[in-house]
Amino acid sequence: MIGRTCLLLFLMSLACVAAAAPPPPPHLTQRADFQQKLGASLPTTTPFTDASGRTASLAQWMDGRPTLLMLGYFRCPNLCDVAQQGMAHALALSGLTPGRDVSVLFVSIDPRDTPADAAHKQRMIAGMHGDANATTWHFLVGRRASIDALAGAIGYHYFYDARLNQYAHPAGLVIATADGRVNQYLMGVNYVxxxxxxxxxxxxxxTLGSVVDQLVLLCCGYDPTTGRYTVTITRIMQGLGIGFVVLLLVMFLLLRRRSGASS
Structure with a gap:
């Protein structure tokens, strides 16, 4: 009897919690997601301010390098910390040096965030992931117009939920070329x-990478469903076809040279 009473009370408490929790906003996945815009131009003249209070254009923060671009906000209670740490972990093991090979930008979507918030976040990431060289990352804040221009360019859809005083937003990483074009997306919070x-x-x-890297990129394509580069049969066949044509050309030239020498 006591056991049944405890079970009944437990189920009633769960029902109360479920009733108290606010339902998710309608059309959440459509309002907070990435619409991939490969090849799109970033608003490179748009101004943003870093943790030190310096304001410069997006192009200046990119500093003429390929760029890892992540959007979120500094007071995010869950997702952003995980995504930032995932990026830091992957960078530390990638063989890339931020500030030399690649620029790293984290841009806040909350215009209420301040350079002091950015500085706090940078110190936290640098302290937790010293091998990711986070002191060279740029943690940026901006006005609503600047934020919306950048978010719109990369297809980053988000919205503010006043009930929770939080932003609903997707998680992912944009890789841009040095001249400010979207080249690739890595979705989620964990990056290989x-x-x-x-x-x-x-x-x-x-301009970066070894000969092996170039061969891998030649023969492989990025699969967004797995988050990895996988062998592409079409590219292999194209490579074999080119190699066969080159081989025939070399044989033709050798035979022509021999026939010329014998005559």
Whole structure:
């Protein structure tokens, strides 16, 4: 009897909690997601302010390098911390050096965030992931017009939920070329270091990376469902076809040279 009473009370408490929790906003996945815009131009003249209070254009923060761009906000209670730490972990193991090979930008979507909030977040990430060189990252804040221009350019859809005093937003990473074009998206909060490395090499237009990296990019394509580069049969067949044509050309030239020598 006591056991049944406890079970009944437990079920009633669960029902009360469920009733008290606010329902999710309608059409949540449509209002907070990424619409991939490969090849889109970033608003490079748009101003943003860093943790030190310095204001400069997006192009200046990119500093002529391939760029990892992440949006979120500094007082985010859950998702942003996980995504930032995922990026820091992948960078530390990628073989890339932020500030030399790649620029790293985290841009707040909340115009209420301040340079002091940005500085606090930078110190936290740098303290937790010293091997990710987070002191060279740019943690940026901006006005609503600047934020919306950047979010619109990369297809980043988010909204403010006044009931929770939080932003609903997607998680992911945009890889841009040095001249400010969207080159690739890495979705989620966990990033494979080798995938991140290859994505930056691809965005560099072959100014970064080894011969092996170039061969991998030649034969593989990025699969957004797995978050990895996988072998593409079409590219292999194209490579074999090119190799066969080159081989025939070499044989033709050798035979022509021999026939010329014998005559």
């Amino acid at each position: 270091p080798q995938t991140l490395h290859l994505a930056v090499v691809a965005a560099s237009h072959h």
